[in-house]
Amino acid sequence: MGDLDTRNNTDTKPKTKRPKLFKVILENDDYTPREFVMRVLMKIFRMSEEEAYHKMMAAQQQGSCVISIYTKDIAESKARDATDMGKECGHPLVFNIEPED
Ligand code: TYC
Secondary structure (H helix, E strand, C coil), X not given: CCCCCCCCHHHCCCCCCCCCEEEEEEECCCCCCHHHHHHHHHXXXXXXXXXXXXXXXXXXXXXXXXXXXXXHHHHHHHHHHHHHHHXXXXXXXXXXXXXXX
16 A cells, blocks of 8 residues: 556656757857957846857857857847847857757
8 A cells, every 4th residue: 555556667758858958159250340349248148258268269269159058048048138239239249059969
């Protein structure tokens, strides 16, 4: 009495699936000032100045750099807000998203 019979529970499936994740990617360009890229990373992605500097330099040297990984809605909205922040100031700065493997 009181004991749960788990002998036939081997085929139970989890009820919730893990959400698909997306990378936000910072693309290098020849025109956006370095300091501006850092400002966007600090404001939208809540990075410290040091972290923002390293990510900005990685994008500059490698052509692009993964900034962070989020669920789809959050990745889309952060990439849009960050790209818009550049546009509003006349910079061609672009953030894209890609599915995480
Ligand atoms: N390459 C830009 C410059 O030399 C700076 C920059 C770095 C722009 C990273 C975008 O993702 C970027 N002014």
